[in-house]
Amino acid sequence: MDIASRLIIIIFITVALVVIALVLFLIYLLIFDRNQKHHAILRNYPELGRGRYFLEKAGPEFRKYLFNEENEGKPFSRDDLEHIVKSAKYMRGVIVFGSKRDFLKNAFLFGMLCSPN
Numbered sequence: 001m002d003i004a005s006r007l008i009i010i011i012f013i014t015v016a017l018v019v020i021a022l023v024l025f026l027i028y029l030l031i032f033d034r035n036q037k038h039h040a041i042l043r044n045y046p047e048l049g050r051g052r053y054f055l056e057k058a059g060p061e062f063r064k065y066l067f068n069e070e071n072e073g074k075p076f077s078r079d080d081l082e083h084i085v086k087s088a089k090y091m092r093g094v095i096v097f098g099s100k101r102d103f104l105k106n107a108f109l110f111g112m113l114c115s116p117n
Contacts, residue, residue, distance in 0.1 A: 033046035042049035063078070076084070 029050070030046055033042040033049065036042060039049060041052060060078075
């Protein structure tokens with residue numbers, strides 16, 4: 001065998017290994033997306049979900065150069081919307097019954113029970 005045929009065989013094997021690795025990676029992503037419990041869109045439509053989350057990550061760069069700024073959106077700015085979504089989705093900053101008062105303090109209880117009215 002001459003060097004050209006050996007080079008063709010090496011290139012063919014390399015391309016075949018890259019294609020096999022890519023297919024195995026995509027199968028892994030499909031199985032991972034089907035079995036995860038956090039995102040319904042990834043579980044039901046893995047390709048669309050991956051595309052959505054990619055565009056969501058790339059969104060600030062697109063908006064920065066092509067569209068509105070982060071604080072120009074109507075009716076909510078992008079920062080306000082992100083804060084609302086993260087608070088609702090991950091239950092950050094949620095206080096039970098919406099109260100920040102400490103009802104167990106003695107001054108509060110005695111003030112209510114022993115008021116001179």
